[in-house]
Amino acid sequence: MPFVPTGAHAGFQQAYVRLDRMKANTATGGLVCAKPNTVGTEAKVLVTFPSTYTLNTTAANWTVSAGATEIPAGSTAWPTIATASSADNTTKVVTFAGGDLTVGTLYCFVFAAVNTLTTAAAAANSQQASVQTQTSGSAVVDSTQIALSNVTDDTITVTAVVPPSFIFALSGNADTFAGNLDPLNVVSTAGVVATVTTNAKGGWIAWAKDSQQGLYSANTGYTLSTVGTKTGTYANGTPDGVTSTLVAGTEGYVLDVDATLDATGGCTFGSPYGIAAEYDGNTAFKGGSLMGNYQQIASCSGTSPATANGDQITLVERAAISGATPASSDYSDIITVVGAGNF
Amino acid sequence: MKRLFLGLMVLAVVFGNVIVAPGAFAADAKPLTLQTSPLPISLSADPGKSVTTDLRIKQNGGDTEKLKVSLMKFGAYGEEGKPVLTDRGPADTYFDWVKFDKTVFDAPANVWQTVHMTINLPKSAAFGYYYAVVFSRVGDDVRQGGRTNSLSGATAVLVLLEAHNPNAKRSLQLSSFATEHRIYEFLPAKFRVKLANTGNVHGAPQGDIFIMKGKKQIATLSLNSGGGNILPQSKRSFPAAWSDGFPVYDTVQEDGKTKLDKNGKPVQKLKWDWTQANKFRFGKYTAQLFAVYDDGKHDVPIEAQVSFWVIPWRFLLVLLLVLTLVGFGVYSTVRGTVRGVSRGTRRLKGRR
Numbered sequence: 001m002p003f004v005p006t007g008a009h010a011g012f013q014q015a016y017v018r019l020d021r022m023k024a025n026t027a028t029g030g031l032v033c034a035k036p037n038t039v040g041t042e043a044k045v046l047v048t049f050p051s052t053y054t055l056n057t058t059a060a061n062w063t064v065s066a067g068a069t070e071i072p073a074g075s076t077a078w079p080t081i082a083t084a085s086s087a088d089n090t091t092k093v094v095t096f097a098g099g100d101l102t103v104g105t106l107y108c109f110v111f112a113a114v115n116t117l118t119t120a121a122a123a124a125n126s127q128q129a130s131v132q133t134q135t136s137g138s139a140v141v142d143s144t145q146i147a148l149s150n151v152t153d154d155t156i157t158v159t160a161v162v163p164p165s166f167i168f169a170l171s172g173n174a175d176t177f178a179g180n181l182d183p184l185n186v187v188s189t190a191g192v193v194a195t196v197t198t199n200a201k202g203g204w205i206a207w208a209k210d211s212q213q214g215l216y217s218a219n220t221g222y223t224l225s226t227v228g229t230k231t232g233t234y235a236n237g238t239p240d241g242v243t244s245t246l247v248a249g250t251e252g253y254v255l256d257v258d259a260t261l262d263a264t265g266g267c268t269f270g271s272p273y274g275i276a277a278e279y280d281g282n283t284a285f286k287g288g289s290l291m292g293n294y295q296q297i298a299s300c301s302g303t304s305p306a307t308a309n310g311d312q313i314t315l316v317e318r319a320a321i322s323g324a325t326p327a328s329s330d331y332s333d334i335i336t337v338v339g340a341g342n343f
Numbered sequence: 344m345k346r347l348f349l350g351l352m353v354l355a356v357v358f359g360n361v362i363v364a365p366g367a368f369a370a371d372a373k374p375l376t377l378q379t380s381p382l383p384i385s386l387s388a389d390p391g392k393s394v395t396t397d398l399r400i401k402q403n404g405g406d407t408e409k410l411k412v413s414l415m416k417f418g419a420y421g422e423e424g425k426p427v428l429t430d431r432g433p434a435d436t437y438f439d440w441v442k443f444d445k446t447v448f449d450a451p452a453n454v455w456q457t458v459h460m461t462i463n464l465p466k467s468a469a470f471g472y473y474y475a476v477v478f479s480r481v482g483d484d485v486r487q488g489g490r491t492n493s494l495s496g497a498t499a500v501l502v503l504l505e506a507h508n509p510n511a512k513r514s515l516q517l518s519s520f521a522t523e524h525r526i527y528e529f530l531p532a533k534f535r536v537k538l539a540n541t542g543n544v545h546g547a548p549q550g551d552i553f554i555m556k557g558k559k560q561i562a563t564l565s566l567n568s569g570g571g572n573i574l575p576q577s578k579r580s581f582p583a584a585w586s587d588g589f590p591v592y593d594t595v596q597e598d599g600k601t602k603l604d605k606n607g608k609p610v611q612k613l614k615w616d617w618t619q620a621n622k623f624r625f626g627k628y629t630a631q632l633f634a635v636y637d638d639g640k641h642d643v644p645i646e647a648q649v650s651f652w653v654i655p656w657r658f659l660l661v662l663l664l665v666l667t668l669v670g671f672g673v674y675s676t677v678r679g680t681v682r683g684v685s686r687g688t689r690r691l692k693g694r695r
Contacts, residue, residue, distance in 0.1 A: 163380045163381060164380055164381045164382035165378060165379070165380045165381075165382070166379050166380070166382055166498060167376065167377070167378040167403075168376070168377050168378075168496060168497075168498040169374065169375065169376035169377070169403075169496075170375045170376075170494060170496035171372070171374055172372025172373060172374055172494070173372060173373050173374075173375060173480070173483045173494050173495065173496065174372040174373070174487050174491050174492070174493060174494065175372070175492045175493075176372075176490055176492075177490045180490070189492060192372070192494050194496070199382075200382045200569075201569025201570070202383075202569045202571040205426050207427075207428045211484075215492075216486075218486075259603055259608075261600050261601075262600060262601035262603055262609060263599070263600055263601065264599055264600060264601060268601065268609050269601075269603065269608065269609060274608065280606075282605065282606060293429065293430070294415075294427065294428040294429065294430075296425055296426070296427065299425075299426075301582070302582060303564075303565075303582055303583055303584055304565070304567060304568045304569035304571070305568070306569065315494070317492055329490070330488055330489050331489070331490065332486050332487055332488055332489065332490070332491055332492055332493070333492040333493070334484055334485070334486060334492070334493040335492060335493070335495070336479075336484060336494075336495045337494060337495070337496050338428060338475075338496075338497045338498065338499050339496075339497075339498055339499070340417075340426075340475065340498065340499035340500070340501055341382040341501070342383070342426060342571065343383040343426065343473075343503060343571065343572050343574075
């Protein structure tokens, strides 16, 4: 049978002190946790720090708390834990009053970081410390030796670069009319979606130009011309900034641009930005002139930083023919769409 | 037999051009995603010298794509200074100064490619030149055929080049400083600063708009914090908005996107954040613009101010109505009490 001296005490089932900072010579607060092993009526907890540490001896500075967000999940707030009653820089012992503990329960509390504890002057490992509970008569209930370490630097500086970037995506490079062109109806293509993502602070712009300002048939040599009022020619002029309305039975061909998604944050499609008035068709018959030079079809701007996180516009071509439009199966067009971050 | 065969061939050709099965020409729409970096590039150099810059491009499709580089120019036009992209003109010999280390290249998916751009300035170069380096996929700008249009997507990196010259004139002038409305019911109050570049090189103004109530500064709005440039002989508008109020109109967001109305414009909704109730705005305010630009020697100030009112008239009408009703209620109560007391007094007198 082992010899057990009178007054001998057992260690906690678990005990630890986790300081907020491990860096040497740094002011810190900390977390104290212990799981009692011995039945007793605890009335205080004594934390002994390593001899290399410096304790502020103003006990009132050693305030404590044990809120749910401050102690680890699964632990219990140390009952009636109170601001330290003493803090001795000679013995390195801080004494906190606390309530009776139940064996097998992990109790925790945190102590303040301001004007309380300063870690060792130099980095060192395995510096001895202890946690001890006592009764009101200062009889030890549980006591466990622990080790604390300090390092030269306990922080990692993380640096990263977010480069300026502009992403322009087209959902496809082909846009097919829903059906054969028909003198009784205005026919539209399925549409192609352009998506813009950019951290350009000045927003973005999109332009479009057309290869021959109309739907061209090589078989017949005929061009179903675009329509709309303009200055100069469709090849290199300037449209009037007003949408044109197609009428079934009358030849015409236009580009309609719709704001499909104004992603949250950053730039907005609000006036005077957004879809260019020339192309802002709001019915299935409206659109703007398909010019041979680049025309702004949409832009997104606003108070800087006017970034865009997936703004989308949809490009739809609409065409109407007359009864006399030459028949052919090869009417088609080439539209070039360019996007850029604003200067 | 030979005649029958020829007849069938003729029929096949004729009907082949007339009868088109639905969807027969539905083309394979190949998506394209291009990412470029950096964004607008500002370069400067002495005439007779060279200047270089790296342009980075990445395509995010699944397959390796063949991309091409082409050169265009950009400018600004109109009262708002709208950016315009233009093909090379007959007099644009400065296009010949530009060399790329590659103009057509294979771009594997999600791998950055670097294109080295060198501009060799002749000794005659002076002031500003504005290039747009355009990246696109080879083969997208070819005709697809029947019933299908081709859409060729491209991204442009804008390059602003200044050729140093002692006669460079950097001059910005205020064209207008205005509020969207003179009277607002609720914030935001929106401002527009329009500046004209009357010089011969681009310039970027920066500054603040101070919102004052009497002599007290209420808010500070940043002007052109993004460093946007104004091209020579053009104008540009810079927006600013003061939205630090209660209540305030806010853009409606749904499922991570801005809600748009049927005209594609953002839908606005009045937001009542009672924690901001101390920012209830009412009365006359003054917006003071203080901006500067660098004329090459020192900062030149641009100052202006505009006044506007915030009058939450509907809110005040409701408040007035409530106060009227309360006043009427108090009046009725007091009147009833007084009448009751009078009747009681008369009854007492009658009994006597």
